[in-house]
Amino acid sequence: MRAQATSSITGPTMDDDTVARLKALRKTLTQPKAPPRPAQPDPTQLDQQAFEAAMKGVLPLQDQRRVELYPAKPKPIARQLQLDEQQVLIDSLSDWSEWEFGPETGNEPAFVRPGMRRDTLKKLRRGHWVVDAQIDLHGLVVDEARFEIAQFLYLCRRDNKRCVRIIHGKGLGSRNRESVLRAKVPGWLVQRDEVLAFCQARRVDGDCGALIVLLRGPK
Numbered sequence: 001m002r003a004q005a006t007s008s009i010t011g012p013t014m015d016d017d018t019v020a021r022l023k024a025l026r027k028t029l030t031q032p033k034a035p036p037r038p039a040q041p042d043p044t045q046l047d048q049q050a051f052e053a054a055m056k057g058v059l060p061l062q063d064q065r066r067v068e069l070y071p072a073k074p075k076p077i078a079r080q081l082q083l084d085e086q087q088v089l090i091d092s093l094s095d096w097s098e099w100e101f102g103p104e105t106g107n108e109p110a111f112v113r114p115g116m117r118r119d120t121l122k123k124l125r126r127g128h129w130v131v132d133a134q135i136d137l138h139g140l141v142v143d144e145a146r147f148e149i150a151q152f153l154y155l156c157r158r159d160n161k162r163c164v165r166i167i168h169g170k171g172l173g174s175r176n177r178e179s180v181l182r183a184k185v186p187g188w189l190v191q192r193d194e195v196l197a198f199c200q201a202r203r204v205d206g207d208c209g210a211l212i213v214l215l216r217g218p219k
Helices: 016-030 043-054 079-092 120-125 142-158 180-190
Strands: 110-112 133-136 163-167 195-200 210-215
Touching (some): 120 210, 142 180, 180 210
Antiparallel strands (some): 110 195, 163 210, 195 210
């Protein structure tokens, strides 16, 4: 029998390090892939989504083209100066005066400061100026009335009240049926520089129980 010939071919042998790397690569390729990590949302986008969710259903206001104006702060008031000025007014109203008027004289109270127009008193008697303010002195003693008139004239001058009425009463309820203030008020008024003219009121405005007074404007 003919002997069967055998042959073997051998190649270069791999070293242990190469074999180990090939095994590691094979293991890596055979492992399942991990799912991709979800992308992190943008913080700005999250804020926008939250704002839109909060504003859902809200309608914008119509453009009224208005500007919000803040009121100006009031100017400081010099209260002590006001008190001093009022005290000067009170002190200046002396009971002594060259003005002589009373029920016994039979004269109606009337006064026009020099330099005024000749028809000033006539206009005042006819009610040419509208009465802007008035004060009623009924029930006051002389010192109280003096104070009230001084304060009244000060406020009228400050607030630009040009024509005012001072009610002093007719004295019908007094002991001697004579009004003390009726005789004193005209004398007080002629001492005040802001008083330009005064006269007895018309019957509808108080007759002999009141005076209509014309004042200067504010400084």
